[in-house]
Amino acid sequence: MNIDLTVNGKPVSIEAEPLDRLLDILRDKLELTGTKEGCGEGECGACTVFMNNKLVNSCLVPAMHLHNANVVTIDGLRDFDFFRFITKAYEENGAVQCGFCTPGFVMSTINLLRNSSEKNVGDEEIKDAFAGNICRCTGYDKIIKAVRQLLTMDIKVPERFYE
Amino acid sequence: MKEHSEVRVDAASKIAGIEKYTRDLRIKNALVAGTVRSSKAHARIESISYDDNFDWSKVTILSAKEIKNNFVAIIKNDMPYLAEKEVNYIGEPILLLAAENETILIEAKKHIKIKYEELAAAKTLKAAIDRNRAEDLFEEILLENGEPEKTFENADSIVEDIFETGFQEHVYLEPQVVVAIPDGNTIHIKGSMQCPYYVQNAMNELFKGSEIKVDVTQIMTGGAFGGKEDFPSLICGHVALLARKTGRSIILSYNREEDIRFTTKRHPSRIHAKAAVSSDGKILGLDMDILLDSGAYTTLSPVVLARAVLTSFGCYRIPNVRIHGKAIKTNISPCGAFRGFGGPQSLFAIEMLMEKVAKTLKIPVWEIKKANMLFLGDKLPTGQPIDYSYGLPQCVKKVLKSSEYEKKYDEFKKYNENESAKAGILKGIGISLAVHGCGFTGVGENRIKAIAEMELLNDGKVLVKTANTEMGQGVDTAYKIIVSEKLGLPFKDIIIEEKNTSKVPNSGPTVASRSTMIVGKLLLDNCEQILDALSLNDVEFSSQDFKEAAIEYFGKHDSLVVQKEYKHPKFIKFNEDTYKGYGYPVYSWSANVAEVEIDLTSYQVEVKKFYTAHDVGKAINKQQSEGQIQGGVIQGIGYAVYEALSMEDGEVQNRGFRDYIIPTIQDIPEMYVDIVEDAYFNGPYGAKALGELPFVGAAPAVASAVSFAIGKIARKIPLTPEVIATLIENSNYEY
Numbered sequence: 001m002n003i004d005l006t007v008n009g010k011p012v013s014i015e016a017e018p019l020d021r022l023l024d025i026l027r028d029k030l031e032l033t034g035t036k037e038g039c040g041e042g043e044c045g046a047c048t049v050f051m052n053n054k055l056v057n058s059c060l061v062p063a064m065h066l067h068n069a070n071v072v073t074i075d076g077l078r079d080f081d082f083f084r085f086i087t088k089a090y091e092e093n094g095a096v097q098c099g100f101c102t103p104g105f106v107m108s109t110i111n112l113l114r115n116s117s118e119k120n121v122g123d124e125e126i127k128d129a130f131a132g133n134i135c136r137c138t139g140y141d142k143i144i145k146a147v148r149q150l151l152t153m154d155i156k157v158p159e160r161f162y163e
Numbered sequence: 164m165k166e167h168s169e170v171r172v173d174a175a176s177k178i179a180g181i182e183k184y185t186r187d188l189r190i191k192n193a194l195v196a197g198t199v200r201s202s203k204a205h206a207r208i209e210s211i212s213y214d215d216n217f218d219w220s221k222v223t224i225l226s227a228k229e230i231k232n233n234f235v236a237i238i239k240n241d242m243p244y245l246a247e248k249e250v251n252y253i254g255e256p257i258l259l260l261a262a263e264n265e266t267i268l269i270e271a272k273k274h275i276k277i278k279y280e281e282l283a284a285a286k287t288l289k290a291a292i293d294r295n296r297a298e299d300l301f302e303e304i305l306l307e308n309g310e311p312e313k314t315f316e317n318a319d320s321i322v323e324d325i326f327e328t329g330f331q332e333h334v335y336l337e338p339q340v341v342v343a344i345p346d347g348n349t350i351h352i353k354g355s356m357q358c359p360y361y362v363q364n365a366m367n368e369l370f371k372g373s374e375i376k377v378d379v380t381q382i383m384t385g386g387a388f389g390g391k392e393d394f395p396s397l398i399c400g401h402v403a404l405l406a407r408k409t410g411r412s413i414i415l416s417y418n419r420e421e422d423i424r425f426t427t428k429r430h431p432s433r434i435h436a437k438a439a440v441s442s443d444g445k446i447l448g449l450d451m452d453i454l455l456d457s458g459a460y461t462t463l464s465p466v467v468l469a470r471a472v473l474t475s476f477g478c479y480r481i482p483n484v485r486i487h488g489k490a491i492k493t494n495i496s497p498c499g500a501f502r503g504f505g506g507p508q509s510l511f512a513i514e515m516l517m518e519k520v521a522k523t524l525k526i527p528v529w530e531i532k533k534a535n536m537l538f539l540g541d542k543l544p545t546g547q548p549i550d551y552s553y554g555l556p557q558c559v560k561k562v563l564k565s566s567e568y569e570k571k572y573d574e575f576k577k578y579n580e581n582e583s584a585k586a587g588i589l590k591g592i593g594i595s596l597a598v599h600g601c602g603f604t605g606v607g608e609n610r611i612k613a614i615a616e617m618e619l620l621n622d623g624k625v626l627v628k629t630a631n632t633e634m635g636q637g638v639d640t641a642y643k644i645i646v647s648e649k650l651g652l653p654f655k656d657i658i659i660e661e662k663n664t665s666k667v668p669n670s671g672p673t674v675a676s677r678s679t680m681i682v683g684k685l686l687l688d689n690c691e692q693i694l695d696a697l698s699l700n701d702v703e704f705s706s707q708d709f710k711e712a713a714i715e716y717f718g719k720h721d722s723l724v725v726q727k728e729y730k731h732p733k734f735i736k737f738n739e740d741t742y743k744g745y746g747y748p749v750y751s752w753s754a755n756v757a758e759v760e761i762d763l764t765s766y767q768v769e770v771k772k773f774y775t776a777h778d779v780g781k782a783i784n785k786q787q788s789e790g791q792i793q794g795g796v797i798q799g800i801g802y803a804v805y806e807a808l809s810m811e812d813g814e815v816q817n818r819g820f821r822d823y824i825i826p827t828i829q830d831i832p833e834m835y836v837d838i839v840e841d842a843y844f845n846g847p848y849g850a851k852a853l854g855e856l857p858f859v860g861a862a863p864a865v866a867s868a869v870s871f872a873i874g875k876i877a878r879k880i881p882l883t884p885e886v887i888a889t890l891i892e893n894s895n896y897e898y
């Protein structure tokens with residue numbers, strides 16, 4: 001089938017089988033390899049992207065649901081201004097080790113930052129925001145520290161991307 | 164050296180998602196590979212048939228018959244790349260397939276029938292012990308010291324128990340993946356791996372006598388923890404063989420299910436431990452029978468067992484010992500390297516034996532541990548004196564203070580007596596002392612003869628050449644710090660060479676927490692060789708002076724490449740027959756306190772707080788060292804509480820994250836990390852091992868806390884709700 005969708009602001013038209021995974025379309029057809037596959041079963045969060053402005057596990061989204069969808073990936077976000085702050089906070093707090101989970105955590109971080117006015121985000125809310133992301137290396141503590149730091153800063157993250 | 168908390172050199176690219184892992188490489192015109200596996204634990208292969216209803220022209224099939232040197236070169240070379248006549252575990256590779264895409268492979272597999280004649284199998288450690296066959300013994304080690312027999316005869320009391328630990332899966336977030344790219348008579352192998360030279364050696368053996376040459380490049384690796392130490396040699400052989408046969412590039416990428424079912428695991432253990440104890444709580448003798456379930460082939464089991472034996476006395480002064488270790492063959496998928504490497508198993512046993520001694524003598528466990536802890540200058544049962552770089556006493560001091568262990572010990576006791584019933588919660592606090600022998604066991608380093616190389620470039624930059632791989636632990640950044648400190652160069656002037664066996668010398672594998680201590684020291688020596696050549700040794704110089712000296716040097720010379728080979732200091736000797744001498748050149752130490760709560764309805768153990776102090780000689784990168792410690796502790800908590808690999812009838816039942824539970828962000832305790840730096844004279848700036856130690860001490864601290872909470876010895880990990888329920892409800896629980 002032929003599918004028209006928008007990826008990182010660009011309209012694309014692709015040929016795919018109905019059950020092809022969004023993850024493979026991004027990585028193999030569109031060469032957007034920033035999004036990773038850790039499990040392929042919706043459990044690890046390494047493949048997290050925005051679809052129609054909501055976080056999804058791209059390994060669970062079949063091509064047939066992609067008509068006119070608006071997909072935004074880490075590859076389309078790294079050049080935004082706010083991304084600098086995320087990079088800095090992750091770097092300074094030592095939140096990265098092997099890095100395979102990191103793009104997924106960054107996506108969840110972006111989502112948290114745009115949905116939260118700093119007042120009501122405590123450690124519980126942070127933990128909820130990353131409930132779908134698994135990291136085997138860091139023990140999470142330094143990721144939480146990076147996110148806490150970001151929440152205290154006045155970072156403007158758009159409500160929607162490329163719309 | 165000043166304190167460094169340097170940002171990792173690879174952080175930005177990983178955060179932005181532009182770092183390239185193996186699956187991100189775009190390999191042109193590649194075929195995908197798949198594996199046809201045994202469905203029997205032990206059987207003779209009678210026949211393999213290919214259904215005529217399938218178009219086999221679309222698939223390349225490779226079988227054992229086509230492999231001349233059909234063994235994965237490692238310790239004993241007993242594991243084939245593909246089984247030919249006999250299979251020894253469920254999941255053992257029998258055929259390799261290659262095709263244009265995954266769909267064809269899945270279809271092709273359905274059209275292959277393998278007929279077996281089943282043979283007797285030992286699918287559990289117990290079954291292997293019961294059948295008691297000499298050929299199932301992969302390795303046996305006996306370490307004796309003093310007069311164990313007499314000590315036990317004369318002891319005031321003897322305390323004993325059987326301790327068991329389970330399988331553990333690494334769950335590196337990036338599953339196994341390797342590629343082979345043919346290029347004339349050369350095959351380039353690239354992949355996610357710890358040890359490019361292990362793979363290189365295995366490929367040299369595989370293609371011995373043929374015209375094929377192989378070179379191996381490690382690609383940025385998404386976690387490994389030992390799981391990419393020995394295993395990649397097998398699958399690199401698979402892709403290399405297929406590449407040779409098809410003349411095409413080959414990609415072999417395991418999905419999570421295949422990875423969890425068929426790759427190596429941590430060795431389960433069953434340890435019968437006995438202490439001869441005086442009435443005031445002194446441990447006079449230790450007798451241990453260590454059994455490791457090794458799976459179907461030897462892999463690294465002999466060295467895993469060696470470390471288990473040499474860790475068995477923990478951090479204690481025990482004059483009389485008899486430690487008897489066996490690595491035993493079973494018909495399950497082979498066990499292999501995993502962070503801690505035999506240490507976690509025997510350290511769990513000795514720490515829980517201490518719990519039992521305490522309980523038997525009705526003395527608080529910390530009193531027992533304190534009374535038996537090594538003093539500086541004491542000798543281990545191997546005869547090795549602990550007379551340098553012994554930071555354990557300082558670790559103990561720090562952790563007792565940060566955790567307020569002694570105060571909480573009393574508080575929690577009262578709480579459990581008075582309030583727990585009402586609250587539905589039991590509280591526990593536990594303490595562990597842990598040790599990790601740094602680098603290879605015995606004189607392994609002298610055998611490896613690691614070489615590091617450094618090249619001065621004509622613009623005054625230096626090129627660092629080692630085979631030590633970045634898998635998340637931060638080795639590239641640590642090396643830059645070590646070199647930058649010595650040469651006064653900024654990071655950008657220090658270039659880390661690609662980990663490609665045709666470009667870097669064999670500085671040994673990235674294992675055993677050796678990269679910083681052993682290879683980092685070689686790099687420091689390389690720096691001195693360069694400074695010598697530039698006549699900058701023993702003088703103060705700026706980075707500008709260095710640049711100028713380099714330019715001047717290249718006015719007269721064409722190149723400057725320096726090499727250094729590692730050798731232990733002379734007094735470090737080890738006898739592999741008696742297990743006497745220096746088991747390790749030095750040890751890293753930790754003291755750990757865990758606080759747990761056990762919910763009396765769900766029986767779930769929750770680790771609420773974790774305090775640890777680690778003596779690592781010198782933390783080259785403070786922040787990353789903390790990160791290693793935190794990550795290792797969380798993995799250790801997983802080992803203690805969550806990670807239950809279920810093996811039924813010789814087959815792994817788990818399929819992924821859904822049914823193999825590892826700690827998530829919701830499961831982590833509040834953590835307090837202290838670092839102690841009791842320098843090692845032969846490490847770079849005093850550094851010794853770090854990577855594995857955090858793992859080793861975690862589970863015993865948690866199990867100690869659980870024992871406190873339920874008033875019974877937690878003899879078996881993982882402490883899943885089922886185990887806890889049985890412990891609480893059954894007065895004489897037998898495992």
Ligand code: FES
Pocket residue numbers: 036037038039040041042043044045046047048057058059060
């Ligand atoms: S790869 Fe999609 S959730 Fe793990």
Ligand code: FES
Pocket residue numbers: 096097098099100101102134135136137138336385386635
């Ligand atoms: S940094 Fe390796 S999995 Fe998170």
